[in-house]
Amino acid sequence: MTLLYCKGIPISFMEIVGSIMLWNLKHDQFLCFAVDDGTNCILLLSLNDANSSSVACRHHHDHAMRFASLVKLDIVAIVKGRLSRFRGAVQVTMSNVVVERNPNAEIFHCLNCILLTHNYYNVFPGWGIDGVMGPVQVSGRRPWQQRE
Amino acid sequence: MASLEIKSGALVSLQDLRPSSPFFEQGASLRITGKLHEYSIETGLATIIDGDDILKVSTKHLRDLTFQVGSVYQFISELLIQAVMRYGVLQARVGRNVDGIDLNLYHQSLLFLRQFQANHLNNPATA
Numbered sequence: 001m002t003l004l005y006c007k008g009i010p011i012s013f014m015e016i017v018g019s020i021m022l023w024n025l026k027h028d029q030f031l032c033f034a035v036d037d038g039t040n041c042i043l044l045l046s047l048n049d050a051n052s053s054s055v056a057c058r059h060h061h062d063h064a065m066r067f068a069s070l071v072k073l074d075i076v077a078i079v080k081g082r083l084s085r086f087r088g089a090v091q092v093t094m095s096n097v098v099v100e101r102n103p104n105a106e107i108f109h110c111l112n113c114i115l116l117t118h119n120y121y122n123v124f125p126g127w128g129i130d131g132v133m134g135p136v137q138v139s140g141r142r143p144w145q146q147r148e
Numbered sequence: 149m150a151s152l153e154i155k156s157g158a159l160v161s162l163q164d165l166r167p168s169s170p171f172f173e174q175g176a177s178l179r180i181t182g183k184l185h186e187y188s189i190e191t192g193l194a195t196i197i198d199g200d201d202i203l204k205v206s207t208k209h210l211r212d213l214t215f216q217v218g219s220v221y222q223f224i225s226e227l228l229i230q231a232v233m234r235y236g237v238l239q240a241r242v243g244r245n246v247d248g249i250d251l252n253l254y255h256q257s258l259l260f261l262r263q264f265q266a267n268h269l270n271n272p273a274t275a
Contacts, residue, residue, distance in 0.1 A: 021154045021242065022154055036154070036179075074212075111257050140253045
């Protein structure tokens with residue numbers, strides 16, 4: 001089920017980089033986090049049933065246990081997942097979690113999201129950012145990315 | 149599951165937290181970044197600076213966070229305004245050491261994000 005559209009383009013999968021605000025693990029039910037990236041706070045859910053007869057559900061359980069061991073309050077994590085809806089609220093069903101230690105990672109991700117909106121979704125075709133960041137290349141190295 | 153009641157901490161710089169600023173309101177959830185200037189274990193108050201702006205942060209809700217003067221920290225907190233003296237103290241609920249952060253890039257991205265959000269709010273049909 002597609003939940004969101006951006007300029008007519010459906011969005012079903014997303015990646016968030018932010019601080020963990022909430023950590024709630026119920027064994028054999030679910031694991032959920034709330035992640036705050038500075039613009040919003042969203043709930044991330046991983047279903048978790050070790051005793052299910054379904055191989056896929058037990059696989060989800062193994063992932064949830066790995067996520068639970070990785071994540072704790074206050075850290076910054078990169079979380080990927082599929083958008084879903086629960087009681088009217090948008091949430092994300094996790095497929096992967098990575099702990100991020102680079103203090104600039106949130107800044108880079110924020111800027112890349114804005115670029116994605118501008119260059120791919122073409123939300124503001126006439127909107128210029130030259131005054132802020134200078135000309136932005138559609139491909140190649142971004143001005144703020146560190147030299148490798 | 150219960151509904152999500154945790155508020156997102158709005159990204160602000162220290163100079164945005166002057167009494168004349170629209171961010172300066174009781175109970176606002178804010179995310180701030182600055183260098184630790186001094187810290188008192190007795191009172192649990194930390195003073196952070198960013199350029200010429202100084203701000204006090206109450207750290208009594210934080211645990212497992214070591215404070216080192218001169219390091220850069222980021223807090224997600226609520227603003228508690230003293231009624232009489234009209235200054236604000238931030239009650240931190242999450243804190244993190246962000247040594248190595250590029251503060252110039254941080255401020256630039258903040259400006260960029262504000263501009264983006266302002267435009268986005270003028271185009272509600274896009275999302």
